[in-house]
Amino acid sequence: MNHAGHVAVVDLGYGDAGKGTVVDALCATGPVTAVIRFNGGAQAAHNVVTPEGRHHTFAQFGSGTLQGVPTHLSRFVVVDPLALAAEAAALGNPFHLLTVDGDALLATPWHRAANRARERRRGRGRHGSCGMGVGQTVEYALGHPDAPRVRDVLSSTRLRSRLAAVQAAYGPLDAAPLDDVVDAFLAFGRMVSIVDDSYLGGLLDRGRCVFEGAQGVLLDEWRGWHPYTTWSTTTFDNVAALCPDFFRLGVVRTYTTRHGPGPFVAAAPLDLPEAHNGTGEWQGAFRVGHFDAVAHRYAVEVAGGVDGLAVTHLDAPPREPGLRVCTSYDLDGARWERIVPAPPRDLGRQAALTALLARSRPGDLERPVDWPDRIGELLDAPVVLESYGPRRTDKRIAAPAMAL
Incomplete structure (x- = not known):
C-alpha cells in the first residue's frame, strides 16, 4: 500500500509509551519535510535522548527538532505561547523551524489557573490533569465563538479584546496581568510564522511528513474511560482530516503505564523505575502494570486499526522477571477478553464502561518468549519498530513495512 511516506504516530495506551523517541527515530530514516x-x-x-546523551522533553515543538526537522502546529493543537517560549529557549530558540496554523486555539494563563482551581475543588475526586489549561481552553471555545486563536496575535486590538473576555469569564484568579499577556502574545506573533490551512497541503506535497500525536487512545475524549480523559481526540481521526493517506503506526510499551486516577486493570507492583516519569502535582502518581492486551486491542479497534506497531521498552522484560502480558480480565468471576466499544460520542456508555473496568481484575497472565512477536499476534498487526532504549540508535526499524 502506498502511503506517500507519511506516518502518523499514535499511543495505544494512556500516554508515555514513547512517541517522542519513535518520532525521533523515524526522522533519522531519511528526509522528513516536517x-x-x-x-x-x-x-x-x-x-528524546540523542546518541550523544542530550535530553529534551518536547511539548509543542516536534520531536524531530534536535535533527533540524521543522514543526507544524496544525489547527487541532492548543497553542500556549508562554510555554512555547520557555521550550524554545531551552532548545536555542529554533523559531525558524516552526509554523503555526492561525486557526489553532490559544491557551492563556486564565485557562491554566481555572484548570488548576477546578482540580483543587475536586479534592480526592480529581480526574487527573497536567494543569496546563488545555481542556479549559477547549471547553471555553465550545461556548465562545470569539475564543482567542493564533491569528488574533496579528492584531493587538482584537487580541486584547479577546483576552480580556477570557479574563472576565473566569473572574479573579491568580494569573498574569492582562497587559503582560497581551505583550507576550504579540511577541509570539512576531517570532513565529503564522499560516492558513492551505499551507499544510504544500507540506504534504513536498515530501514525507511524520504526524506526532499527544497522550493516548485510552485517554481519548470520546473513547477513553470517562471522566478520566483528555479534551482531545487522540486517535487517528484528526490526521485523517488533514491528510488523505498515511501509515498508521501504533505505539505500545512492553508494560502498561498510567499517570493519575482512573481504571488501570493491569496495574501491578513491578520494579520498573522511570528516569523521566514520576508523581506530579496535577497528574498524580505514575503507575505501572503488566502489558494490557485487552485495553490495547480496544485502542486499536476504536482508532480504526493500525498498519504497524512500534514496541518500546523492550529492555524492561529482562530487568523485571515478574512482568507478564494480561490477555483477559476477570469481572465478578466472568472472563472478559474484549472491551466492546460504545457507539461514538456516547459518554454515558463510556462512564458505564469505566465503572465495569474499576471492578475488573487481571485474568490470564503469561510470560512471552518473544515479546515483539507475541504483542504483534495479540494486537493483530506487524511490529515494524522495536525499541530497546531511549536513543534512536537503540531502535530496529523494518522500513519496507512502512513504505518509507
Missing part, C-alpha cells in the same frame, strides 16, 4: 502535531498542546511530554 513533524506535524495534530492534537493536544503544552501538556505533552515526549522525551
